[in-house]
Amino acid sequence: MIAQQIINAVSLGGVYALLALGLAIVFSIVGLINFAHGELMTLTGYALLAALIAGVPFPAAVLLAVICAAIAAVAMERIAFRPMRGASVTSLLLTSFAVSGLLKVIFQNGVSARPQAVAIPGWMTGAFSFGDFTIGVGPTISIAVSILALIALEFFLRRTVTGTAMRAAAEDFDVVRLMGIPANRIIATAFLLSGLLAGLAAMLWVASRASVDPLMGFTPVLKAFIAAVVGGLGSLPGAVAGGFLLGVIEVLLQAMLPAALAPYRDAIVLSGVIAVLLIRPQGLIPAVRVQRS
Amino acid sequence: MRHIRNRSALFAAISAISVATAAPALAEEIIIIGAASAQTGGLAPYDQPALAGLRMAIDDLNAKGGLAGKYKVNLIIKDTRSDTAQTATVTQELIDAGAKIMITPCDADPSISAGQLTQPLGIPSLTLCGSAPVLTQAVGDVMFGTYPADNLQATAVADFAISEGKRKVFLLTSPDATYVANLPEYFGKVFEKKGGKIVGRGTFTMNQPDFSAEITNIKGLAEQPDLIMTAAYEPDFPAFIQQLRGAGITIPVYGADAIGTPTIKALGKLVDGVVYTAAGYPEAGSKLEAFNAAFTKYAGHAPESTYEVNGYEIGLILDQAVKIAGSDDPKAIRDAIANLKDFEGITGKITYAGTDRMPIRPVVLMRYDGGEAKYVETVVPAAADVPAP
Incomplete structure (x- = not known):
């Protein structure tokens, strides 16, 4: 039972970590909390659905959908956020809310307000026995994808010139530009990465929910925001730690809380968040340089 | 000079328009039905099919002269965005627009918030497909369920x-x-x-x-x-x-x-x-089968569920209630609905008499x-x- 719940917690935490990382990468470079990150997930879900309806085989459809998310993220930066560059944190935040609201309405009116069922292949709903307990294929894939994505990102940031430039930009963007690295490229790459992470997270999200709906991006982006704040805004290791912590707390509370207290689950989780922030106001693993307006 | 001439021309135009619109209004009576329903958000997939059924009923009834063949219906629809507070706001707007009958969303919570406003005014309120039996008791005697209760x-x-x-x-x-x-x-x-x-x-x-x-x-x-x-x-x-x-x-x-x-x-x-x-x-040969065919023709797609027919039946219930009431007085309409017994809808017999305003009707x-x-x-x-x- 306990082992099973730990797997559940890691699986959910992994998805939260991917989401929080997507927010953190963009924040570390441009100081923007992109609340339209959730709509990137929704878009990915619809892209997957469209590809499946068009008869694209499942693995190719997943690939297409994730690429779609990355392109959409870059487009979002080009269209909505680049004209706002240098604006205050508040203006950027409001811009991201506007983009989010606009996309939701487009999904509702353009597709349907009703959730659309996504046919997840049968093998993904299966489970295999492992000693005493059964592990679902879904959670296994979820954990594997999260870990692989984290390793790949770490590799990109440590071993490539662009990656190094991005890490440097997170600490001091002006100096990086003085070194001759174009700002547009760094920012576009940050959005591209956040789009890829949103796409991957969306695939895991949709696979465990079997439907996409216009409002599905709201909950994940909220969780990602909490995770990123707990971890330390703008800190990538912090986002990962925050994501896993949030996943573990949520699953454990769901599993252990007596029925009478169950309705207060979210309140307890958020109280925990406040407690963490009281002890460590900059988050679990603070960013090297926190950007403030 | 030019300015003044234009203004008098405008005035003449306005009076011409108002005469034109006022004339038919004298010839027939209009009853306003307000529909506070979710066009967006989580309730939209339920409210919209139900509302589509109701609109079809209103169109059919208006073609025959309106409720009880006498009161042409002006259905005003406002979006609640699936939000309870927004439901109260649009309900107030609909009341201000002169609604004598209120249609509320497919869920207890927004329906109750709408009912808080319609209850003191005695405006009969019907939820599109809200089915919580506490819903009618939480509001009072103007609130009616339409769908089989939970x-x-x-x-x-x-x-x-x-x-x-x-x-x-x-x-x-x-x-x-x-x-x-x-x-x-x-x-x-x-x-x-x-x-x-x-x-x-x-x-x-x-x-x-x-x-x-x-x-x-x-x-x-x-x-x-x-x-x-x-x-x-x-x-x-x-x-x-x-x-x-x-x-x-x-x-x-x-x-x-x-x-x-x-x-x-x-x-x-x-x-x-x-x-x-x-x-x-x-079932083959049933009224519901005929309704589904008619709805498909009306909406261009088949009904998604039985919320459409339930919405249509709301129109029929209102028509019957106005017939019995013999007027468009909200209180008389409310009393007529509350006393309906074995009313032949499309899915079967619908009874309000003797209930807490949640209907007794067949469940499939x-x-x-x-x-x-x-x-x-x-x-x-x-x-x-x-x-x-």
């Missing part, structure tokens, strides 16, 4: 489960909405009374991403259930059943009317064996099988079996 539906499903030999149930509820919180509990009451046993309970937060902890708890129950009863709907129901089956649990899951939708049907094999309820079933049991919705049976549960709200 306790009625739950009794039908519980009777069926017992007749199948099911004896141990796990109830999955959420405190976030009246429907999701109470319907499984009504089921539990009937189930226990008829010899069944509740072996466990679980809760979830609506829109929660992950059900794995709850599912692991079900797996760990000392006494395994032979049935899981829930009133979860979209997007929680697909998520729950996807993760339940993904964890290798094959226990059947039963629900109620909110999972009778194209989205759930499109889940295919995943929902094989899921039993749910509906307000009617289009349906089952998903191989991506199709299959008819099981139509029942009218015995009144004595239906648990009190």
Whole structure:
């Protein structure tokens, strides 16, 4: 039972970590909390659905959908956020809310307000026995994808010139530009990465929910925001730690809380968040340089 | 000079227009029906089909001269965005616009918030498909349900489960909405009374991403259930059943009317064996079959569920009530609805007399099988079996 719940917690935490990382990468470079990150997930879900309806085989459809998310993220930066560059944190935040609201309405009116069922292949709903307990294929894939994505990102940031430039930009963007690295490229790459992470997270999200709906991006982006704040805004290791912590707390509370207290689950989780922030106001693993307006 | 001439020309034009519009208004009477319904958000998939049915009814009735052949209906629709506070705002706007009858969303909470405003004014208010039996009591004598109530539906499903030999149930509820919180509990009451046993309970937060902890708890129950009863709907129901089956649990899951939708049907094999309820079933030669054909012609697509016909029946109920009332006085209309008995709708007989304004009407049991919705049976549960709200 306990082992099973730990797997559940890691699986959910992994998805939260991917989401929080997507927010953190963009924040570390441009100081923007992109609340339209959730709509990137929704878009990915619809892209997957469209590809499946068009008869694209499942693995190719997943690939297409994730690429779609990355392109959409870059487009979002080009269209909505680049004209706002240098604006205050508040203006950027409001811009991201506007983009989010606009996309939701487009999904509702353009597709349907009703959730659309996504046919997840049968093998993904299966489970295999492992000693005493059964592990679902879904959670296994979820954990594997999260870990692989984290390793790949770490590799990109440590071993490539662009990656190094991005890490440097997170600490001091002006100096990086003085070194001759174009700002547009760094920012576009940050959005591209956040789009890829949103796409991957969306695939895991949709696979465990079997439907996409216009409002599905709201909950994940909220969780990602909490995770990123707990971890330390703008800190990538912090986002990962925050994501896993949030996943573990949520699953454990769901599993252990007596029925009478169950309705207060979210309140307890958020109280925990406040407690963490009281002890460590900059988050679990603070960013090297926190950007403030 | 030029300025003044223009202004007098404008004035002349305005008076011409107002004369033109005022003339027919004298010839016929207009009754305003306000519809506070969700065009966006989580309730939209339920409100919209129901509203489409109602609009068709209004169009049909207006073609025959309006309610009772006399009062042309002006249906004003406003979007609540599935938000309880916004529902109150648009309800007030509709009241200000002169609504004499109010139509409220498919859920108890926004309907109650609308009812708080219509109750003091005595405006009869009908929920599109809200089915929580507490809904009418929470507001007062102007509030009417139209869809089979939760306790009625739950009794039908519980009777069926017992007749199948099911004896141990796990109830999955959420405190976030009246429907999701109470319907499984009504089921539990009937189930226990008829010899069944509740072996466990679980809760979830609506829109929660992950059900794995709850599912692991079900797996760990000392006494395994032979049935899981829930009133979860979209997007929680697909998520729950996807993760339940993904964890290798094959226990059947039963629900109620909110999972009778194209989205759930499109889940295919995943929902094989899921039993749910509906307000009617289009048997060959039935009135409902004829309605479905007419609706398809009207809307350009077939009805998604029985919410459409339920919406249409709201129009018929209002027509009948205005006939009996003989006027467009809201209080007289309210009294007429409250005293309806064995009114022939499209799905069967509808009775309000002697109830708490939640109608007594037939409940249809349906089952998903191989991506199709299959008819099981139509029942009218015995009144004595239906648990009190």
